[in-house]
Amino acid sequence: MRILISGFGTVGQGFAEAMILRRNFFQERYGKDLTIVCVMDSSTFALDQSGLCPAELLERKKSTGKVGTERYQDPLKVMDSVEYDLLVEVSPTDIKTGGAGLKNIRHALGAGKDVITVNKGPLALKFCELVALAKKNNCKFRFEGSVGGAMPIINLCRENLVGENISSIRGILNGTCNFILTKMDNGQSFEQALKEAQQMGYAETDPTNDIEGYDSACKVVILANSLFKRNVAFSDVSITGITAISSEAISLAASNNMVIRLIGEVSNDKLEVAPRLVPKGHPLSITGTLNAAQVVTDLAGPITISGRGAGKIETASAIMSDLVSIMDDRKGREGRCLNQ
Amino acid sequence: MRILISGFGTVGQGFAEAMILRRNFFQERYGKDLTIVCVMDSSTFALDQSGLCPAELLERKKSTGKVGTERYQDPLKVMDSVEYDLLVEVSPTDIKTGGAGLKNIRHALGAGKDVITVNKGPLALKFCELVALAKKNNCKFRFEGSVGGAMPIINLCRENLVGENISSIRGILNGTCNFILTKMDNGQSFEQALKEAQQMGYAETDPTNDIEGYDSACKVVILANSLFKRNVAFSDVSITGITAISSEAISLAASNNMVIRLIGEVSNDKLEVAPRLVPKGHPLSITGTLNAAQVVTDLAGPITISGRGAGKIETASAIMSDLVSIMDDRKGREGRCLNQ
Numbered sequence: 001m002r003i004l005i006s007g008f009g010t011v012g013q014g015f016a017e018a019m020i021l022r023r024n025f026f027q028e029r030y031g032k033d034l035t036i037v038c039v040m041d042s043s044t045f046a047l048d049q050s051g052l053c054p055a056e057l058l059e060r061k062k063s064t065g066k067v068g069t070e071r072y073q074d075p076l077k078v079m080d081s082v083e084y085d086l087l088v089e090v091s092p093t094d095i096k097t098g099g100a101g102l103k104n105i106r107h108a109l110g111a112g113k114d115v116i117t118v119n120k121g122p123l124a125l126k127f128c129e130l131v132a133l134a135k136k137n138n139c140k141f142r143f144e145g146s147v148g149g150a151m152p153i154i155n156l157c158r159e160n161l162v163g164e165n166i167s168s169i170r171g172i173l174n175g176t177c178n179f180i181l182t183k184m185d186n187g188q189s190f191e192q193a194l195k196e197a198q199q200m201g202y203a204e205t206d207p208t209n210d211i212e213g214y215d216s217a218c219k220v221v222i223l224a225n226s227l228f229k230r231n232v233a234f235s236d237v238s239i240t241g242i243t244a245i246s247s248e249a250i251s252l253a254a255s256n257n258m259v260i261r262l263i264g265e266v267s268n269d270k271l272e273v274a275p276r277l278v279p280k281g282h283p284l285s286i287t288g289t290l291n292a293a294q295v296v297t298d299l300a301g302p303i304t305i306s307g308r309g310a311g312k313i314e315t316a317s318a319i320m321s322d323l324v325s326i327m328d329d330r331k332g333r334e335g336r337c338l339n340q
Numbered sequence: 341m342r343i344l345i346s347g348f349g350t351v352g353q354g355f356a357e358a359m360i361l362r363r364n365f366f367q368e369r370y371g372k373d374l375t376i377v378c379v380m381d382s383s384t385f386a387l388d389q390s391g392l393c394p395a396e397l398l399e400r401k402k403s404t405g406k407v408g409t410e411r412y413q414d415p416l417k418v419m420d421s422v423e424y425d426l427l428v429e430v431s432p433t434d435i436k437t438g439g440a441g442l443k444n445i446r447h448a449l450g451a452g453k454d455v456i457t458v459n460k461g462p463l464a465l466k467f468c469e470l471v472a473l474a475k476k477n478n479c480k481f482r483f484e485g486s487v488g489g490a491m492p493i494i495n496l497c498r499e500n501l502v503g504e505n506i507s508s509i510r511g512i513l514n515g516t517c518n519f520i521l522t523k524m525d526n527g528q529s530f531e532q533a534l535k536e537a538q539q540m541g542y543a544e545t546d547p548t549n550d551i552e553g554y555d556s557a558c559k560v561v562i563l564a565n566s567l568f569k570r571n572v573a574f575s576d577v578s579i580t581g582i583t584a585i586s587s588e589a590i591s592l593a594a595s596n597n598m599v600i601r602l603i604g605e606v607s608n609d610k611l612e613v614a615p616r617l618v619p620k621g622h623p624l625s626i627t628g629t630l631n632a633a634q635v636v637t638d639l640a641g642p643i644t645i646s647g648r649g650a651g652k653i654e655t656a657s658a659i660m661s662d663l664v665s666i667m668d669d670r671k672g673r674e675g676r677c678l679n680q
Binding site for chain 2 (some may be wrong): 021022025052120139150151152155156159160161162163164179184209237259265280281282285286287288290292297298299300302304305307308311313314316317318320321323324
């Protein structure tokens with residue numbers, strides 16, 4: 001399996017680190033090495049058909065700020081010059097146009113390559129087109145890390161809960177908002193909590209995307225299209241962020257043994273992001289930067305999963321799980337279980 | 341796939357109900373019917389190689405108290421007289437000897453049949469023997485519902501987290517204890533809370549198995565053997581139940597923004613059930629009869645799953661998920677995902 005990585009920011013570098021950590025795992029499981037044959041960042045690329053060394057890539061990026069020594073104008077021409085089997089698309093999210101990520105994914109699927117991405121822009125804007133393209137060309141297209149980071153919500157529903165009828169998913173899909181709301185539970189004002197989130201590196205200088213609920217809305221769209229077979233886009237989501245939540249509202253909730261959490265909800269007829277009251281002790285009443293999602297099923301009842309919604313190696317772990325899943329599919333499923 | 345069911349109490353009947361609800365699902369997914377060819381309860385059996393009607397089985401059990409019209413002396417002779425592919429073993433748990441369940445499972449695996457069970461006795465006593473027997477005879481042996489009911493902890497670790505190094509699992513593995521502790525959080529004494537649990541049908545008349553931590557200990561053993569490749573038994577677990585937890589201890593915890601929960605913990609060098617302090621808002625601080633388990637991994641960090649730990653249809657759902665997994669394995673893995 002020859003891998004092309006587009007994007008070498010935090011997540012791309014995390015993936016390179018994970019590849020170093022899991023080299024033995026892949027060799028033992030599949031009897032062969034995975035090789036990274038090409039990496040592109042925003043302006044340069046590194047290419048070696050016999051395999052690039054992940055440690056060298058990380059070192060060069062750290063010391064020079066660039067992953068490659070050669071510059072490129074057109075990323076698609078670089079892709080065409082590489083023999084690869086799988087694109088890992090982790091370039092910056094552009095929620096308005098899909099950006100370079102959308103072009104790269106289209107190009108790879110169009111050429112019959114498997115694709116793993118955590119890039120929410122292309123998924124929130126052009127999900128059904130991309131899935132159809134993958135199907136047409138018999139490619140695998142996976143995106144576990146695009147919703148909830150390390151929390152395996154998509155694969156949980158697709159694999160473990162495949163025999164269930166899922167009626168809805170409700171989740172805390174943005175760790176920054178959950179951090180702010182947790183700080184407000186402890187008595188801080190919204191402004192203080194936001195400032196602390198920025199100081200901790202959880203919120204960006206312009207926090208709009210998080211606190212207005214736009215990031216959560218992208219994830220709701222991905223869940224709706226991938227798990228409910230809907231065909232919706234970002235503009236279909238009813239969105240309310242957390243900026244209007246007052247300290248008084250938080251106190252009132254607490255006096256009723258509740259907390260306020262920003263909840264994304266998707267079902268066959270719902271597509272919404274809004275603050276909601278959650279009873280303390282409920283699986284969605286979690287604190288801090290965690291993400292959580294509750295899947296309501298007809299036989300098993302409600303199943304809730306939580307995990308770290310962001311982070312370098314955590315997001316890379318979701319890519320690795322997609323990679324294992326694709327390699328298992330490609331070789332047939334036997335041997336997937338630890339015992340027997 | 342021809343199924344033999346041993347045990348037709350709550351879980352066996354729940355499984356029959358689930359088979360009715362999922363008939364179309366199995367036909368669409370595999371292009372054929374699943375048939376129940378034999379069901380045994382404690383003294384009778386029903387047998388029809390062309391397939392028994394689950395609704396009729398349920399009706400007869402309800403009206404006569406027995407699933408069959410013929411009585412048997414030796415269950416193994418009944419099994420020998422049936423042509424079947426898969427045993428669903430859901431007879432009553434006997435944690436001291438393994439009971440009829442252990443004999444039935446051994447007999448089926450010895451004859452080269454796949455087995456699904458939720459029976460904790462055989463798993464807590466003879467896990468490694470049974471797994472070795474399954475492996476020797478090339479049988480599938482699954483037991484998702486034996487730990488945490490509908491909560492898919494085993495398949496989560498085996499499938500979604502297969503690329504992770506799991507260092508420990510900590511969990512709330514007994515819903516009865518969690519119900520009692522939640523009631524104590526709300527000011528009840530242990531005695532009051534236990535009485536209410538008994539009135540609600542969550543605790544048995546003799547609640548020893550739950551409140552002394554024995555049930556949780558069985559589940560810890562199953563997790564240790566199945567996910568940590570250990571070879572341990574019930575007697576290896578360090579067990580402290582919840583009977584010594586005072587209202588004062590609960591209050592003291594609450595004043596520090598904590599709750600007390602009965603936690604089972606397993607790692608490479610730990611095997612323990614004991615009450616622990618859990619911060620409010622932590623994924624393991626859940627209330628009521630829910631079960632939860634936190635899996636600590638090296639890349640993804642902590643992943644927590646929660647769900648209903650008991651219940652007729654909920655436990656049956658775990659058997660159904662094992663059944664889907666076995667049928668997928670038997671036919672090869674393709675088509676397991678909802679999209680493409």
